[in-house]
Amino acid sequence: MDLHVNLLLVLATAALTFADVPYYVPKITAKPLLGRLTNSGFVLEKPQCIFHQYPSDEVWLVIVNNSVLPQLDVPVNLSTPVESIDFERNQYFHIHKTLGSEFPCTDTFGNTADLLLVGSDSVCNTTFCNKPLSTGPFRAIFVVLNNNISIAQSRWSDLITLNPGLQPPVIPNPPRRSAGMIIIVVILSILLAILLACLIAVLATGSKDICWRRSIDNKPLIHLEMVRHYYNYNKHSVYVVHTEYKLMK
Numbered sequence: 257m258d259l260h261v262n263l264l265l266v267l268a269t270a271a272l273t274f275a276d277v278p279y280y281v282p283k284i285t286a287k288p289l290l291g292r293l294t295n296s297g298f299v300l301e302k303p304q305c306i307f308h309q310y311p312s313d314e315v316w317l318v319i320v321n322n323s324v325l326p327q328l329d330v331p332v333n334l335s336t337p338v339e340s341i342d343f344e345r346n347q348y349f350h351i352h353k354t355l356g357s358e359f360p361c362t363d364t365f366g367n368t369a370d371l372l373l374v375g376s377d378s379v380c381n382t383t384f385c386n387k388p389l390s391t392g393p394f395r396a397i398f399v400v401l402n403n404n405i406s407i408a409q410s411r412w413s414d415l416i417t418l419n420p421g422l423q424p425p426v427i428p429n430p431p432r433r434s435a436g437m438i439i440i441v442v443i444l445s446i447l448l449a450i451l452l453a454c455l456i457a458v459l460a461t462g463s464k465d466i467c468w469r470r471s472i473d474n475k476p477l478i479h480l481e482m483v484r485h486y487y488n489y490n491k492h493s494v495y496v497v498h499t500e501y502k503l504m505k
């Protein structure tokens with residue numbers, strides 16, 4: 257009985273795993289990036305953990321003019337990678353060739369490695385370059401190719417309409433600071449906070465003795481306080497000593 261349940265679980269897990277690619281919908285990143293949708297490109301989420309059953313096959317992102325979608329048979333038309341410089345002729349192109357094994361399995365917020373930029377090569381000087389787009393609207397799809405034969409495909413993305421008001425993608429690099437700089441900044445912040453606290457105290461009490469002079473004058477007081485603690489421990493001793501100190505002044 258247990259064996260049967262286990263077997264069923266294993267089969268169900270396998271079925272779910274292999275169903276991942278056909279059910280995946282490419283989508284524009286939800287991360288708050290300035291260039292996620294501009295007048296010449298957009299930024300997609302990199303699919304997580306769905307291509308690992310195709311470790312040595314090529315995964316391509318295909319961008320298609322939405323108008324030609326009805327004439328498009330994905331396994332027939334998209335099996336042979338096409339360059340973006342031929343977009344006029346084909347109305348679709350392949351970019352971001354990646355082996356299935358190279359897709360990430362853990363997303364980290366703000367990690368630009370987990371994003372796919374579309375239209376980000378302002379200079380098209382490589383094969384399958386990522387040429388800036390114009391007009392549209394477009395749809396995106398992932399295809400898995402083995403020797404230029406499509407063996408799996410995702411779903412189509414929603415309609416992607418460029419944003420004519422926004423300039424090309426500007427993806428800021430996550431700020432990198434050296435450990436030394438962080439330590440210096442922390443120390444400076446603490447010193448500044450202490451200084452500020454003293455300043456506020458001075459302003460509040462109108463006494464110049466706070467922070468500097470009193471800490472020197474306090475030395476006998478601390479000694480007295482410790483003696484009292486030792487011989488006559490009670491929780492009011494600090495208050496008593498403090499009062500005495502004030503009287504002494």
Ligand SMILES: *[C@@H]1O[C@H](CO)[C@@H](O)[C@H](O)[C@H]1NC(C)=O
Nearest residue numbers: 324327328329332333346347
């Ligand atoms: C897709 O392929 C079919 C068959 O080869 C062809 O008739 C059709 O024009 C192609 N569609 C596009 C958009 O290239």
Ligand SMILES: *[C@@H]1O[C@H](CO)[C@@H](O)[C@H](O)[C@H]1NC(C)=O
Nearest residue numbers: 335336337338339402403404
């Ligand atoms: C796949 O198609 C590309 C052209 O897009 C070609 O350069 C390449 O040689 C083809 N690969 C195979 C294995 O047929």
Ligand SMILES: *[C@@H]1O[C@H](CO)[C@@H](O)[C@H](O)[C@H]1NC(C)=O
Nearest residue numbers: 377378379380381382383385
């Ligand atoms: C292509 O052009 C970009 C931008 O000018 C440059 O950074 C890059 O090194 C060039 N790549 C090649 C392969 O020439």
Ligand SMILES: *[C@@H]1O[C@H](CO)[C@@H](O)[C@H](O)[C@H]1NC(C)=O
Nearest residue numbers: 321322323324347390391392
């Ligand atoms: C998409 O196709 C339509 C109809 O063929 C065409 O009018 C439009 O210019 C195309 N869009 C792009 C970006 O080429």
